Amino acid sequence: MTAIVQEKEKQTLQQWLKKHGSSVASMGGLLFCVIFFTITTGLKGESIWSASKLSTLIGDVIVTALMAVGAVFIYSLGNMDVSIGKQIGLYSTLLVLIGNSTGSLPLAILACLAIAVVIGIINGSAGELLHMYSVISSVVFMMVLSGISTIIYSNLGTRNISMNPGIDLTLFRQPWFMVLVLAIEYAVIGYFFYFTKFGKYARAIGANQTATSQSGVNIILYRVIPYIFLAVCLVTASLFQMGYTGAASDSTGTGFEMNVMVSLILGGMPLKGGMKSRLSCAIIGSLTFSLLAVGLPIIGVPTNMTFLIKAAIFLIVVLITCRQKGGALPR
Amino acid sequence: MEKEIIFEAKHMRKEFGPTIALKDVDFTLRRGEIRGLVGENGSGKSTIMSIASGMQPATKGEMFYKGKPWNPGSMVEAQDAGISMILQEANTIPGVTVAQNIFSGHEAEFSKFGVISMPKMKKEAQKVLESFGIGHIKAGDLIDKYTFEDRKLVELVRCVTDQTEILVVDETTTALSLEGREILYKLIHKMADQGKAIVFVSHDMDEILEQCTDLTVLRDGDIIGHLTRQEMDAPDAVKTIRYMMVGREIGDKYYREDYDTSHGSEVALELQDVSLGRIQHFNLKLHKGEIIGMGGLSGCGMHDIGRIAYGLEKLSGGKVLRNGKEIKTPLQAINSGIGYISKNRDTEALILNGPIQDNIVLPSIPALEHKTFISPRAEKKLSDVEIGNYRIKCHGGKQYVNTLSGGNKQKVSFGKWTAKGSEVIIMDCPTRGVDIGVKQAMYTLIENMKKEGRAILMISEELSELIGMADRLIIMKDFEVTHQVERNPDLKQTDLIEYMI
Numbered sequence: 001m002t003a004i005v006q007e008k009e010k011q012t013l014q015q016w017l018k019k020h021g022s023s024v025a026s027m028g029g030l031l032f033c034v035i036f037f038t039i040t041t042g043l044k045g046e047s048i049w050s051a052s053k054l055s056t057l058i059g060d061v062i063v064t065a066l067m068a069v070g071a072v073f074i075y076s077l078g079n080m081d082v083s084i085g086k087q088i089g090l091y092s093t094l095l096v097l098i099g100n101s102t103g104s105l106p107l108a109i110l111a112c113l114a115i116a117v118v119i120g121i122i123n124g125s126a127g128e129l130l131h132m133y134s135v136i137s138s139v140v141f142m143m144v145l146s147g148i149s150t151i152i153y154s155n156l157g158t159r160n161i162s163m164n165p166g167i168d169l170t171l172f173r174q175p176w177f178m179v180l181v182l183a184i185e186y187a188v189i190g191y192f193f194y195f196t197k198f199g200k201y202a203r204a205i206g207a208n209q210t211a212t213s214q215s216g217v218n219i220i221l222y223r224v225i226p227y228i229f230l231a232v233c234l235v236t237a238s239l240f241q242m243g244y245t246g247a248a249s250d251s252t253g254t255g256f257e258m259n260v261m262v263s264l265i266l267g268g269m270p271l272k273g274g275m276k277s278r279l280s281c282a283i284i285g286s287l288t289f290s291l292l293a294v295g296l297p298i299i300g301v302p303t304n305m306t307f308l309i310k311a312a313i314f315l316i317v318v319l320i321t322c323r324q325k326g327g328a329l330p331r
Numbered sequence: 332m333e334k335e336i337i338f339e340a341k342h343m344r345k346e347f348g349p350t351i352a353l354k355d356v357d358f359t360l361r362r363g364e365i366r367g368l369v370g371e372n373g374s375g376k377s378t379i380m381s382i383a384s385g386m387q388p389a390t391k392g393e394m395f396y397k398g399k400p401w402n403p404g405s406m407v408e409a410q411d412a413g414i415s416m417i418l419q420e421a422n423t424i425p426g427v428t429v430a431q432n433i434f435s436g437h438e439a440e441f442s443k444f445g446v447i448s449m450p451k452m453k454k455e456a457q458k459v460l461e462s463f464g465i466g467h468i469k470a471g472d473l474i475d476k477y478t479f480e481d482r483k484l485v486e487l488v489r490c491v492t493d494q495t496e497i498l499v500v501d502e503t504t505t506a507l508s509l510e511g512r513e514i515l516y517k518l519i520h521k522m523a524d525q526g527k528a529i530v531f532v533s534h535d536m537d538e539i540l541e542q543c544t545d546l547t548v549l550r551d552g553d554i555i556g557h558l559t560r561q562e563m564d565a566p567d568a569v570k571t572i573r574y575m576m577v578g579r580e581i582g583d584k585y586y587r588e589d590y591d592t593s594h595g596s597e598v599a600l601e602l603q604d605v606s607l608g609r610i611q612h613f614n615l616k617l618h619k620g621e622i623i624g625m626g627g628l629s630g631c632g633m634h635d636i637g638r639i640a641y642g643l644e645k646l647s648g649g650k651v652l653r654n655g656k657e658i659k660t661p662l663q664a665i666n667s668g669i670g671y672i673s674k675n676r677d678t679e680a681l682i683l684n685g686p687i688q689d690n691i692v693l694p695s696i697p698a699l700e701h702k703t704f705i706s707p708r709a710e711k712k713l714s715d716v717e718i719g720n721y722r723i724k725c726h727g728g729k730q731y732v733n734t735l736s737g738g739n740k741q742k743v744s745f746g747k748w749t750a751k752g753s754e755v756i757i758m759d760c761p762t763r764g765v766d767i768g769v770k771q772a773m774y775t776l777i778e779n780m781k782k783e784g785r786a787i788l789m790i791s792e793e794l795s796e797l798i799g800m801a802d803r804l805i806i807m808k809d810f811e812v813t814h815q816v817e818r819n820p821d822l823k824q825t826d827l828i829e830y831m832i
Contacts (some may be wrong), residue, residue, distance in 0.1 A: 196704065196705060197696050197700060197703075200705065203689075207682045207684050210679050211678070213661060214641075215661075215665070216694050217662070218662055274682075274685070275684060275689060
């Protein structure tokens with residue numbers, strides 16, 4: 001009798017692990033980083049949990065996490081967006097320029113939102129309408145936005161611009177406000193992702209577009225909507241990116257799309273999207289990623305080496321994920 | 332004298348998490364046998380041979396092949412040793428030629444200094460295709476050019492070599508055209524005569540009784556019994572086998588017993604002068620409470636009619652009308668109360684890599700929505716009803732569809748549309764791969780749908796179910812309607828076949 005009970009318990013555990021294996025692994029990765037940096041920074045006579053380091057950590061994680069939460073929608077479609085970094089750069093620049101010229105930050109935010117939504121609509125629909133991988137349209141946007149940024153800064157005759165001191169940005173530097181906004185964004189996106197047709201259809205499209213289409217889902221519409229959610233998240237992230245320093249430059253946002261991708265992968269997001277996509281991947285991954293960014297320099301790893309370490313981790317995780325049966329890179 | 336044992340499994344057990352596919356099975360296969368394996372969906376019949384052919388390992392038990400312990404690490408290893416399995420699902424490699432598919436894994440035979448001679452491979456592949464009597468398939472063509480039925484034949488050619496000692500045919504015939512089936516039957520009898528063994532997994536009782544020399548019946552992971560050829564020839568054999576499979580009397584009622592072809596006067600779906608490719612000026616009026624059956628050979632155009640009626644094809648002429656409105660997309664079709672069960676279950680009807688519940692509720696999501704909110708409880712309730720109605724063998728709606736047996740997958744795709752409550756249902760091969768117990772339940776359900784006033788367009792390659800269920804039967808050949816007949820007690824398959832071929 002005891003043997004039967006043990007056997008059943010073993011099966012239940014196996015089943016649970018099969019279902020939650022990737023969550024356990026990604027959570028395990030985060031816990032490992034927490035324990036590792038708590039011990040190693042302590043050995044160096046510092047603490048990663050000191051008020052100043054915690055503030056740096058939150059400042060580092062906020063932009064990536066805000067972007068990644070929105071990007072979960074895109075990745076669940078089986079897509080990726082490589083124009084994220086350049087979009088952050090453009091919105092940060094426009095926030096400063098419009099804010100300075102009108103003296104109104106809300107007006108600057110609205111202008112950025114309008115542009116972000118237009119980019120999102122084009123990015124989301126182009127793949128389906130032109131029968132190409134969606135990533136291609138985001139590559140085009142990356143190039144176009146890069147060109148626009150170059151034109152703006154060469155016309156201005158400078159490589160960086162600052163917000164007028166008249167516009168108060170201190171709120172965007174407060175850790176409690178960062179956490180609050182992230183929590184609100186997570187709750188709102190979480191609602192749409194798990195409890196509305198927008199999230200359900202996005203995951204279904206990622207899992208099998210033909211079957212979803214034959215079930216009456218308008219593929220173009222429900223491919224575009226996730227990009228609109230991302231657009232809102234990117235403008236929010238740009239506010240904190242620009243607000244933290246009160247400035248923008250021609251290099252703002254460079255490589256952010258990769259930060260998002262690495263964070264999502266570290267968080268256990270399935271690269272091919274579909275039904276196993278989870279929003280928690282964005283938070284777990286961003287935290288792990290920022291812990292590496294903040295923790296590695298404290299323990300004496302040179303800054304240039306931290307990029308190499310992050311790249312190595314990214315490569316290992318991609319290799320493991322894509323070697324799984326049916327694994328595929330987002331398109 | 333008993334023939335030599337070629338394969339033996341002792342105390343074989345297979346578990347998939349909490350689901351036990353095989354309990355403690357002893358199975359013996361002898362040379363010269365064409366062994367039928369029958370059982371309901373999820374009874375474990377495909378599992379036995381998938382373990383023997385290296386597709387998956389057993390949880391417990393031993394296997395012996397040609398008298399020696401057998402434990403293959405992969406299907407390639409098993410195939411090289413002489414055990415080949417043709418699977419139920421599509422298993423060809425897309426984007427490459429027929430020849431490359433046939434010789435996949437054996438490229439070295441055609442290469443010199445690391446360079447593969449494609450002309451040599453193509454020539455050899457064509458020779459093999461001709462020897463199987465399917466010369467219409469050209470070795471140099473891309474595999475994607477061919478229909479599902481032809482691709483299945485290419486798989487057959489790839490699996491069977493001179494070294495094959497055991498051939499496992501796993502519910503393959505439902506995916507083959509009539510000609511394809513004849514080719515397969517000829518091949519398996521030839522192999523049996525050569526002292527090889529064949530395991531034939533099928534739901535088609537007529538086929539099993541015609542082709543097999545022995546029969547093993549499974550139920551819920553156990554072997555229930557064996558029948559010899561003599562026992563299979565007994566007058567009440569079908570009844571006995573059905574009882575063994577289901578474990579209860581399923582009664583004589585299978586198809587509709589009435590011959591009442593009356594239906595509502597209102598047209599529920601109309602195809603008006605429709606043209607698409609080789610289909611020209613096709614007309615059809617489906618009324619409320621009517622079942623129209625469409626039959627023919629696989630490539631006759633009947634499957635296209637189903638797709639056209641559901642708005643999946645862009646027409647070159649004519650229109651599809653529902654309640655006076657034109658249907659041009661699946662979304663318009665669903666919104667106007669049309670449901671469609673695709674023939675291509677795994678690629679078009681289901682999200683395999685998704686839970687049963689998400690599949691069942693997918694078309695019903697707008698109906699479950701309350702000011703953007705979709706209640707998880709409402710989703711579960713809707714899905715659980717269908718899981719119960721169809722007796723889907725699973726441990727809950729959260730189980731992934733790709734872990735289900737073929738028939739249970741089909742039940743999920745059927746459940747999608749009954750959950751939605753569609754008024755017009757287009758069924759393309761609705762009972763493909765489904766066991767008799769569930770088939771009977773589905774036929775009862777279809778009959779009830781008619782009584783409720785729903786309109787049904789039933790497209791099928793099984794003439795018997797069309798004769799058994801339809802009010803009006805349309806037979807197609809070469810993209811044209813060749814015959815139409817009303818439901819009547821004297822109608823026989825032989826009366827219709829001449830219009831199909």
